[in-house]
Amino acid sequence: GExxxxxxSTLSVQEGDSAVIKCTYSDSASNYFPWYKQELGKRPQLIxxxxxxxxxxxxxxxAVTLNKTxxxxxxxxxxxxxxxxxxxxxxxxxxxxxxxxxxxFGKGTHLIIQP
Amino acid sequence: EAGVVQSPRYKIIEKKQxxxxxxxxxxxxNTLYWYRQNLGQGPExxxxxxxxxxxxxxxxxxxxxxxxxxKGVDSTLKIQPAELGDSAVYLCASSYRAGVAxxxxxxxxxxxxxxx
Numbered sequence: 001g002e003x004x005x006x007x008x009s010t011l012s013v014q015e016g017d018s019a020v021i022k023c024t025y026s027d028s029a030s031n032y033f034p035w036y037k038q039e040l041g042k043r044p045q046l047i048x049x050x051x052x053x054x055x056x057x058x059x060x061x062x063a064v065t066l067n068k069t070x071x072x073x074x075x076x077x078x079x080x081x082x083x084x085x086x087x088x089x090x091x092x093x094x095x096x097x098x099x100x101x102x103x104x105f106g107k108g109t110h111l112i113i114q115p
Numbered sequence: 116e117a118g119v120v121q122s123p124r125y126k127i128i129e130k131k132q133x134x135x136x137x138x139x140x141x142x143x144x145n146t147l148y149w150y151r152q153n154l155g156q157g158p159e160x161x162x163x164x165x166x167x168x169x170x171x172x173x174x175x176x177x178x179x180x181x182x183x184x185x186k187g188v189d190s191t192l193k194i195q196p197a198e199l200g201d202s203a204v205y206l207c208a209s210s211y212r213a214g215v216a217x218x219x220x221x222x223x224x225x226x227x228x229x230x231x
Contacts, residue, residue, distance in 0.1 A: 006157075036219070043206065043222040044158065089157045102148055102171055103220075105157025 002027040002094050006106025014114050019080055021109045023090035024072040032093040033066060033073045034103070039086045047088075048075070077111075085113045116190070117141075119223035121207050128132030129227045133195035136226045140188065141219065147184060149192050150206040152225070158206055164190065165212065197230045 003026040013019045025033075032047035050057045050064045051075065057064050061080075066073040077084055087110050091103040120139040121143050127157040128134050140147050150158035162181065163171040175182065179198070184190040194201055204227050210220040 004157075032217075043224045045222075046220065068214035091157070102163045103158070105159070108155070108157050 002104040005104040025092040030092040070086040121223040131196040138207030144209035148208040
């Protein structure tokens with residue numbers, strides 16, 4: 001099955017600086033890569049996603065890049081703010097008739113924004 | 116819209132007791148997922164339903180876990196008997212799948228289970 005590795009497990013950055021979280025996946029059939037933000041005690045919330053036919057996607061301060069050849073994808077947050085502090089999860093979906101099915105998650109990155 | 120609704124929000128039980136979780140997906144969503152999230156880890160898929168059919172239950176520990184989605188809407192996940200290692204947050208998610216497209220993948224708030 002699919003295996004998703006995520007690094008780092010903890011990331012501390014100064015407010016206003018950029019943060020980058022990296023993930024690798026094992027199954028070349030995976031075609032959908034979402035990123036979730038989870039605050040303590042709350043549900044995972046989708047913040048951005050990318051499909052395998054796209055190399056980069058941006059939404060305001062958040063961007064995701066995908067390298068299909070190397071099987072890795074990254075989340076980039078610019079101009080970080082205190083409210084960005086949370087645990088971030090990457091995920092991948094194995095193609096099964098197309099579309100996003102059950103997701104395989106990474107172990108998460110605890111992002112800490114230092115004031 | 117209420118989103119994906121789960122109950123109870125918290126549950127504390129003694130080991131060897133049974134427990135059940137309930138999930139009401141977003142109206143119109145035909146696909147429902149149960150995940151387990153251990154402390155400090157990402158969610159792990161337990162079972163996926165398309166309408167009332169379980170299309171992927173390969174990660175469900177079938178000796179003690181069972182799930183059903185009888186009318187293709189609400190779903191229950193049951194553990195009997197519960198073990199200490201079952202302590203986790205159980206998340207339900209739903210989406211609408213049409214052909215090769217999948218829309219509106221949304222998680223519920225989860226049920227936090229503590230087995231003592």
